[in-house]
Amino acid sequence: MRDLALALAVTLTLIGALFARPALAFEIEEVATFGAGAQVVSVLSTTDAAVFAPVIAGYLETRPDLTVRYTVANSQQVYAAIAGDGAAFDLVISSAMDLQMKLANDGAARAFDGGGVLPDWARWRDRLFAVAQEPVVMIARRADFAGLPLPQSRADLVALLRDNAERFAGRIGTYDPAESGAGYLFATQDARQSDSAWRLSEVAGSLHPQLYTTSAAMIDDVQSGRLALAYNVLGSYAAARPDPGMVVIQPADFTHVLLRTALVPVTSTDPAAGAGFLSFLLSSQGQALLADAGLPPVSDTTITAAPQLRPIRLDPGLLVYVDPMMRQKFLTEWTAAVVQP
Template identity: 55%
Template sequence: MMVWASMATALEIEEEAILPGQPGGETLAILSTTDTAYFRPVLEAFQRANPELTIRYVVAGSQDVYAAVTERKMAFDVAISSAMDLQMKLANDGLALPHEPGAALPLPDWAQWQDRVFSIAQEPVVLVLSRPALDGLRLPQTRRDLVDLLRDHPDRFQGRVGTYDPRQSGAGYLFATQEARQSDSFWRLAEVMGAVDPLLYSSSVDMLDDLESGRLTIAHNVLGSYAADRVGDDSDLVAVEYQDFTLTLLRTALIPDNAPNPEAAGVFIDFLLSAEGRRLIGAEAGLPPVNEAALMQNPHLRPIRLDPGLLVYLDKMKRRAFLEEWSAAMFQP
């Protein structure tokens, strides 16, 4: 307990859940960026199959998950994150243990890396809008449409557009750099957003809360699984998958090199990649499991591949230059 108490002072914990196992059994410690409410059904199903294990599930931001494994060397058995680039860096720097999945379903090459980083879900990164706030305006379907909407109606959207702050959020930085790599429209959109004084966030949940409260009318780059919980026939919110291209995030899991219980971690990853695990991730957690066929049927969905290309913008000089250019666009005099 003293280890966890000291950890709490060093790590900004958003949530912590304990699922007690059989007395005297081992503990599986998981550090994750995925909210407990989404992942609890998966954890409970895994524990039913492994009742001897106590599961400790800690939720933190993506930058904290990365720092917990690198700088703080905290004792977690599994790290799950939406910041694919940071997960790749952990593995590339030798901070993730190799694990060869047993009878688990195979992953496409773009969804795993060297038996160290494993994709457990794929989900679109979407635009979410307030229907009443549009008030007859055409629903944007592409980034160019959104540029036109904000440019043509700046007074209506002044101070009411939200997006990730890439300086604070690992996932936000990943989305921004991937958009910039794939389309010149990213910088035009950043400039137009900057002209309407956007609000900046570290999580999709906070953006969605402010959309529902009326503080925001538009949120750009929201995790699709979180948006799906708020959008429906009775909701004032609508989610849009960009038709020019919709970034598709891979949530990934790895075993840190200092994991106290790497054997249990491997069993857990095998469960996540199994047919039953994938079913639970989709049906109970609301996180679309890795499905290559779904991507082929929807060509606007563009998966962010797990490969060393993710490391490009983690170079300190490139990161500084990117954030300086982003800041110039977003914070206009």
């Protein structure tokens, strides 16, 4: 299926002109076109085209009359495209739940009535819908923990870092919340869940952690040996890169579950096309294809079976740290804790 999907990509370009539209202010990472149908569905997403290609291929098997134009940007740029530029995409998919919630709450999302299959925690009204759920994990390089227990919680990690500072100095990685939308979401959710997150930030900060904008880069550096441990990594990325020298840890105190969400923007010129693709993503076939692509399907059963899993709820509480003043206050405090002289 993946080979078929990639074969369907008629064009794949890096940052550049967007399908002969007028120049837009937001920054594009890649653009891919799938299929050759007369009707075009325009999708804006934070997920790499290569990851989503098999899902699109499955959809086009049911709708050969369509072409899917798939544009990739980072989460902050996706938000800017809709909120600032009013870009005319038919479906918006993002890992930044807080920014998606702001779009929906601010009236930038159209009503969609096909989300009844989702549990309450995976949807917000009839505007915002989870299409995949992903645990946010720690990954550790086994060789660097020789003679030490692997941390199973944030308290364990604090103790290990404090007691083995020389071993881990400069070799802990995490997201830079000032540069990454997902990283900012995870950091603020840590702070909402427990004061232990600030203690971990302070201890890790004393060891001069490496800061990243993607999970993939953190995994690269754990596998290469540059990092001993990476904190707040998307579990789907780690699962896609199995390595016997690397262990994935879901913290027992709490493991955030990111919801990758979708909405049909009011700026869409063909909202029925966006709604059609969203319906497919929420269908059993779409969920199975997402799972095959490494994006775990939305499942109430999975959550209830593992008490450490805590879905980041789709509710207006996500908007607290989106407020510019709150964002600046949080980043100031985080920087003081983590970026130490």
